[in-house]
Amino acid sequence: MPRDPLIGLVGKPSSGKSTMLNSLTDASSKDCACIRFGKSDQCKPNYGSCNNGKRSVPIELLDVAGLVPGAHAGRGLGNKFLDDLRHADALVHVVDVSGTTDAEGKNTRGYDPSQDIIWLRGEIVQWIQGNLMEKWGSIKRRHVALKASPVDTLQGQFSGYGSNQAMVARTLDKLQLKTPLESWDQETIEKVVNAFTDEKFPTVCALNKIDHPDADKNIAKIAKQRDPNTIVLTSAISEVFLRKLAKQGYVKYAEGSDFVDTREDLIADGDPDGGGLKELDDKLKTRVENLKDMVLYRFGSTGVVQVLSRAAQSLGLVPVFPVRNVNTFSSGANSTGVFRDCVLISKCGPLLWYSRTAVSNTQNRNSTVKDVAKKVMGDVAISYIEGAGGTRVAETDIVEVGKNDDKRKSKRKSV
Ligand SMILES: Nc1nc2c(ncn2[C@@H]2O[C@H](COP(=O)(O)OP(=O)(O)O)[C@@H](O)[C@H]2O)c(=O)[nH]1
Numbered sequence: 001m002p003r004d005p006l007i008g009l010v011g012k013p014s015s016g017k018s019t020m021l022n023s024l025t026d027a028s029s030k031d032c033a034c035i036r037f038g039k040s041d042q043c044k045p046n047y048g049s050c051n052n053g054k055r056s057v058p059i060e061l062l063d064v065a066g067l068v069p070g071a072h073a074g075r076g077l078g079n080k081f082l083d084d085l086r087h088a089d090a091l092v093h094v095v096d097v098s099g100t101t102d103a104e105g106k107n108t109r110g111y112d113p114s115q116d117i118i119w120l121r122g123e124i125v126q127w128i129q130g131n132l133m134e135k136w137g138s139i140k141r142r143h144v145a146l147k148a149s150p151v152d153t154l155q156g157q158f159s160g161y162g163s164n165q166a167m168v169a170r171t172l173d174k175l176q177l178k179t180p181l182e183s184w185d186q187e188t189i190e191k192v193v194n195a196f197t198d199e200k201f202p203t204v205c206a207l208n209k210i211d212h213p214d215a216d217k218n219i220a221k222i223a224k225q226r227d228p229n230t231i232v233l234t235s236a237i238s239e240v241f242l243r244k245l246a247k248q249g250y251v252k253y254a255e256g257s258d259f260v261d262t263r264e265d266l267i268a269d270g271d272p273d274g275g276g277l278k279e280l281d282d283k284l285k286t287r288v289e290n291l292k293d294m295v296l297y298r299f300g301s302t303g304v305v306q307v308l309s310r311a312a313q314s315l316g317l318v319p320v321f322p323v324r325n326v327n328t329f330s331s332g333a334n335s336t337g338v339f340r341d342c343v344l345i346s347k348c349g350p351l352l353w354y355s356r357t358a359v360s361n362t363q364n365r366n367s368t369v370k371d372v373a374k375k376v377m378g379d380v381a382i383s384y385i386e387g388a389g390g391t392r393v394a395e396t397d398i399v400e401v402g403k404n405d406d407k408r409k410s411k412r413k414s415v
């Protein structure tokens with residue numbers, strides 16, 4: 001079976017990766033199909049949860065620890081770090097924007113975190129480039145002798161990073177290089193490696209620790225330098241704290257939102273029972289108030305859920321909801337609840353699922369109903385596939401969010 005998409009959390013020590021991972025447990029969410037059919041009250045996912053139509057989806061997260069400057073040359077846990085990276089489909093770079101940790105993660109004050117974004121990217125590029133240059137002479141000779149295509153030759157070198165031919169083809173398409181591979185100079189190779197890195201490791205920067213008073217000026221600086229779509233502001237520790245308080249019955253908190261109610265708030269709103277919440281002591285009360293002021297009111301949320309949505313977006317993922325009964329949306333005769341399963345399909349072809357093996361098709365193409373069926377069922381013969389309401393959908397139909405709500409590719413029958 002193809003695996004779920006994997007997002008690697010990267011960043012120097014003490015930037016907040018582990019805290020982010022804890023805060024993100026089951027936080028990945030997409031709009032669930034139940035809301036489009038007015039069935040939110042019956043929605044019972046087999047995996048994760050559905051909160052008023054916000055569905056947690058099967059994304060795997062990996063805390064990639066041990067990256068310090070010089071990792072590509074084996075410093076720190078450099079090699080181990082880079083090895084873990086191979087399996088990631090996208091990266092979240094957790095950046096400590098409080099400036100209270102230096103490039104190695106040691107305590108300091110006034111460090112410029114915009115540097116971290118530069119050196120981390122550099123480590124990845126140098127790692128890939130270093131490996132390529134080591135063998136460039138023989139790669140070139142082989143390329144010429146075999147009269148190979150540049151895509152084949154590069155894929156031979158890049159498959160170890162979990163790439164496939166389509167990815168390499170896109171990399172080269174973007175660059176539109178005029179010179180043949182055997183005549184590439186150092187500068188051209190660097191361009192190729194950079195473009196490949198963009199393709200293989202789309203990266204979202206989580207500017208973390210926004211609750212810290214020194215964060216503002218660092219955020220402003222980074223915001224000026226970067227594409228706003230690649231930045232999300234986060235306070236991982238705030239999310240962890242709020243979820244803990246909610247679990248212990250001290251607050252009501254809708255995960256990832258700016259909605260926090262204490263017993264006092266609810267009593268003030270006219271519920272004499274205070275929602276059944278426990279009373280906060282003064283210390284906790286102050287902490288909650290600070291968190292509201294410093295994070296929720298100023299930034300709208302702790303940002304952690306947005307990070308994951310952004311990363312999933314960068315992968316072009318479409319959530320698909322396979323069911324056994326296209327009229328009730330249940331998963332079978334003995335199953336209660338609706339839309340119990342959700343699979344993520346890559347919009348731009350089956351790249352994600354096959355990313356550890358080469359695909360022969362180097363053309364960019366969109367995922368189809370057939371691809372979905374294959375992901376859900378594996379390699380079995382299928383007689384037909386139906387969408388919502390029982391309308392049959394063609395195997396070649398292209399998958400998009402909500403597109404087949406009126407003829408959803410949901411029912412599967414094997415012969
Ligand atoms: N102020 C603040 N501290 C944080 C935040 N996230 C993590 N930390 C703290 O930063 C330190 C390092 O966090 P950790 O998750 O262990 O970092 P890692 O080494 O990248 O895994 C810990 O003391 C965390 O409590 C945050 O959003 N705000």
Ligand SMILES: [Mg+2]
Pocket residue numbers: 017018019063065
């Ligand atoms: Mg850690």
